[in-house]
Amino acid sequence: MRGEATLRRLLLEPHGRPRREVDRPDGDDRPEGERLRELHPDCVADVGGRARLAALVADRDLRVVALRQGLLLNRISELTGVPADVVFEEVARVRRSLPRSVSAGGSAAGGAEVSDYEASISGLSPGLVTAMEAILGLLIRAPECWRDVDDALPRAAEHSETWQRLYGVLLDVHADEGEYSVGHVVARCEDSAVCELVDRAQARVRGVTSFADDFAAARARLGEELAILEMGGLREQLRPASAAEPAEEPFRRLRELAREHASVLSVESRWRGSGARGE
Numbered sequence: 716m717r718g719e720a721t722l723r724r725l726l727l728e729p730h731g732r733p734r735r736e737v738d739r740p741d742g743d744d745r746p747e748g749e750r751l752r753e754l755h756p757d758c759v760a761d762v763g764g765r766a767r768l769a770a771l772v773a774d775r776d777l778r779v780v781a782l783r784q785g786l787l788l789n790r791i792s793e794l795t796g797v798p799a800d801v802v803f804e805e806v807a808r809v810r811r812s813l814p815r816s817v818s819a820g821g822s823a824a825g826g827a828e829v830s831d832y833e834a835s836i837s838g839l840s841p842g843l844v845t846a847m848e849a850i851l852g853l854l855i856r857a858p859e860c861w862r863d864v865d866d867a868l869p870r871a872a873e874h875s876e877t878w879q880r881l882y883g884v885l886l887d888v889h890a891d892e893g894e895y896s897v898g899h900v901v902a903r904c905e906d907s908a909v910c911e912l913v914d915r916a917q918a919r920v921r922g923v924t925s926f927a928d929d930f931a932a933a934r935a936r937l938g939e940e941l942a943i944l945e946m947g948g949l950r951e952q953l954r955p956a957s958a959a960e961p962a963e964e965p966f967r968r969l970r971e972l973a974r975e976h977a978s979v980l981s982v983e984s985r986w987r988g989s990g991a992r993g994e
Contacts (some may be wrong), residue, residue: 831908832915835877843940845919847871847878849933852916854885855900857926861889867937874944877908881916884909 829837836844850868853860872882884903888895897917904910923929 830911831906832877832911835875835908839874840940840943842936843871843874843944846933846937846940847875848912848916849919850930850937851878851881851885851912852918852920853923853926853930853933855897855913855916856920856923857930858889858894860926860930863927863930863934865934867934867941870941871937877912880906880909881912 850871854864869882872878881904884900888899888903892899901910901913904913920929
């Protein structure tokens, strides 16, 4: 674990807006923190080593700013020399300890706090969310699960912008690194919604050792949930049944899905019976 690098700078404008880098004039050999404090006296600057990481994320003002700036994972990792996954886990731990009014990015009606990620999955069924987070968590933890990915994953990702972004990150990391690590993934998470999804996805699969079995169960549930969504859409198409839009094809597809997925047990019961982890 890299621990010798020093924290050279952490610069933020008030209210968490990131301070843009300023080109160093020729001949100016002053320490960067001193130079930028003079140019931007309203900035927050800090200097230290890896030992500063815990104090950095524990400081209330800085940690709230960091949470609202996509956790600043890459920046903190670069400046401290601490691997991005270690930074991620530490800041995620702090996030979970904060009141929702502090850690959430926005407000919902009635004063209930809703994060950006929660807003992106609003209205989706709990079963779909559970299955998708489990699949993403397994792909984060175990790259070998890619061999069992089918078209259900990209189809499900279309239901949430945050799912799409993390799916894109995983595709890129898999293409670039092959057998990647958690650190490779979190190093590319650049906004708070994706960071929260990574945290939740990993929590879904914490303690899992049989990655292939759990992935198969999660993939099966995802397929069931997508079939339920599709059947609901087909029923809506059949309801108006206008002459201009014949209902034969929707009815054929609905009957096909019903035969394939209908069961005496509910989706939740089948999921529990498989031994997979749910809510």
